[in-house]
Amino acid sequence: MALQGNLVDLPLIDLVQVLTLQNKTGVLTLSRNFSQAQVAFTKSRIYSAFVHHTNQNGLSVYKQGEEALYDLLDWPDGQFTFELTNALPAVENVQVKWDHMILEYCRLSDEKDQKHHQNEIILTRPKLVPDPPYQAEIKLDLEQWRLLFQINGELTLKEIADNTRQDYRVIVSLAENLEKLGLITLERMAQPKTKSANSRTYYQPSQEINNASANSLHSPNMARAFGKEPANRPYSKPPVLTAPSSDRTIPGHFAQPASISHFQPVSPQNNDAVAAPKPKVQRGVLSGIMAKIRGL
Amino acid sequence: MEIVKIVVTGAYAAGKTQFIQSISEIEVVNTEAEVQKEDELEIKSQTTVALDFGKITINPELALYLFGTPGQERFDFMWEILASGCLGYLVMVDSTRPEQLREAANVIRYFTEMLDVPFIVVANKQDDPTGLPVDYIRYRLNLPDYVPVLPCVAKDRESVKNVLLTLLDLIYQTTEEVA
Numbered sequence: 001m002a003l004q005g006n007l008v009d010l011p012l013i014d015l016v017q018v019l020t021l022q023n024k025t026g027v028l029t030l031s032r033n034f035s036q037a038q039v040a041f042t043k044s045r046i047y048s049a050f051v052h053h054t055n056q057n058g059l060s061v062y063k064q065g066e067e068a069l070y071d072l073l074d075w076p077d078g079q080f081t082f083e084l085t086n087a088l089p090a091v092e093n094v095q096v097k098w099d100h101m102i103l104e105y106c107r108l109s110d111e112k113d114q115k116h117h118q119n120e121i122i123l124t125r126p127k128l129v130p131d132p133p134y135q136a137e138i139k140l141d142l143e144q145w146r147l148l149f150q151i152n153g154e155l156t157l158k159e160i161a162d163n164t165r166q167d168y169r170v171i172v173s174l175a176e177n178l179e180k181l182g183l184i185t186l187e188r189m190a191q192p193k194t195k196s197a198n199s200r201t202y203y204q205p206s207q208e209i210n211n212a213s214a215n216s217l218h219s220p221n222m223a224r225a226f227g228k229e230p231a232n233r234p235y236s237k238p239p240v241l242t243a244p245s246s247d248r249t250i251p252g253h254f255a256q257p258a259s260i261s262h263f264q265p266v267s268p269q270n271n272d273a274v275a276a277p278k279p280k281v282q283r284g285v286l287s288g289i290m291a292k293i294r295g296l
Numbered sequence: 297m298e299i300v301k302i303v304v305t306g307a308y309a310a311g312k313t314q315f316i317q318s319i320s321e322i323e324v325v326n327t328e329a330e331v332q333k334e335d336e337l338e339i340k341s342q343t344t345v346a347l348d349f350g351k352i353t354i355n356p357e358l359a360l361y362l363f364g365t366p367g368q369e370r371f372d373f374m375w376e377i378l379a380s381g382c383l384g385y386l387v388m389v390d391s392t393r394p395e396q397l398r399e400a401a402n403v404i405r406y407f408t409e410m411l412d413v414p415f416i417v418v419a420n421k422q423d424d425p426t427g428l429p430v431d432y433i434r435y436r437l438n439l440p441d442y443v444p445v446l447p448c449v450a451k452d453r454e455s456v457k458n459v460l461l462t463l464l465d466l467i468y469q470t471t472e473e474v475a
Binding site: 096097099100103107219221222223224225226227228278279280281283285286287288289290292293294296 | 298300301319352354355358360381382383394405408409411412413414415428429431432435440442443453457460461464465466467468469470471
């Protein structure tokens with residue numbers, strides 16, 4: 001018997017939790033407006049995911065794997081059916097754990113909210129009220145007076161924060177207080193065009209760090225440190241910046257130069273990272289230290 | 297006297313000083329200064345600017361020295377000095393601050409370029425319910441399987457001992473017998 005319902009009643013996060021905890025093997029089919037999706041489960045985990053959107057012009061967008069799951073997490077509603085079956089799709093395309101994906105999804109949502117909030121600040125322009133309401137006495141502190149002097153009807157809160165070298169959060173708080181006192185109004189400017197939902201880019205661990213650094217987390221030195229053979233794959237060492245003076249040269253880092261133009265990136269001669277000589281120690285010494293620490 | 301040196305590094309306010317304080321037999325020698333930058337001040341008021349130093353005497357001829365590095369990258373000139381001659385190092389990560397993981401990745405990159413000695417990533421503050429799971433930290437740092445990521449509570453001595461013993465064991469396993 002199939003399990004059927006709507007994501008409004010049972011959100012995807014809960015649904016996946018139930019299916020994985022119950023160790024079900026089968027296929028979850030979802031549909032919403034012009035979108036169809038299929039998520040396969042096996043052995044307490046997600047095996048594959050596919051989403052297919054068709055817009056009103058008949059254009060298709062096809063997503064799979066983690067990208068498809070992030071897309072599904074955005075669905076506020078949609079019909080679903082879960083069928084128990086061992087006939088899974090041929091392609092396994094989900095490797096990441098579901099709980100990791102949920103954490104990533106939360107992080108992305110938080111960052112999106114934060115960016116939205118910052119956008120609002122960038123786009124908010126304070127203006128003096130020409131005829132403020134009569135109040136017997138208005139007490140302003142120094143910071144509020146400073147902000148008041150900056151308001152010329154042209155500058156946005158972000159620009160004022162930059163000009164006065166103050167934290168924009170402080171400026172926003174001051175501006176909100178002045179608005180409450182009826183001295184200024186906060187005018188929101190038109191939003192700039194944002195990317196469409198389909199052009200959203202999803203998190204990949206390698207995006208977290210730039211390409212060079214992601215690569216260098218698997219550097220030959222790291223492998224050697226653990227007695228492993230360095231992976232037989234191209235390794236792009238961060239560029240070594242050399243200075244004409246006696247400044248130190250460390251891969252990817254450089255001392256405060258008089259001018260950055262003095263530094264010329266030099267391609268590494270070979271792909272091997274150069275490390276300081278490994279210090280020697282007797283195993284007996286290490287055993288002694290471990291015994292002492294155990295006894296602490 | 298023979299000295300064995302371990303470095304404790306990591307991002308800003310990850311718990312490096314606390315880690316050394318929990319295990320050192322001497323009052324930790326530290327170089328703390330008032331935090332000036334506003335964003336850093338939100339996290340803590342004092343920070344290490346040069347080094348933390350802790351010590352465990354094994355016997356009259358042998359001692360384990362623990363050096364803690366400053367967290368901010370603007371003090372990275374100290375990292376190189378402190379890392380010289382160390383047998384292994386610990387990279388502390390605050391599990392409750394996911395935004396710190398990028399910084400931690402930078403620290404790992406810096407140290408692995410400089411040294412080829414074993415290290416452990418230490419997921420600190422695992423007693424906090426908001427702490428990220430250890431395997432998620434590994435996933436975010438994109439670490440190879442052979443790099444251990446250990447849960448830790450830097451203010452708990454037993455937890456600190458467990459981390460140190462794991463690192464020493466790793467060093468033991470990757471050390472060739474010296475006559």
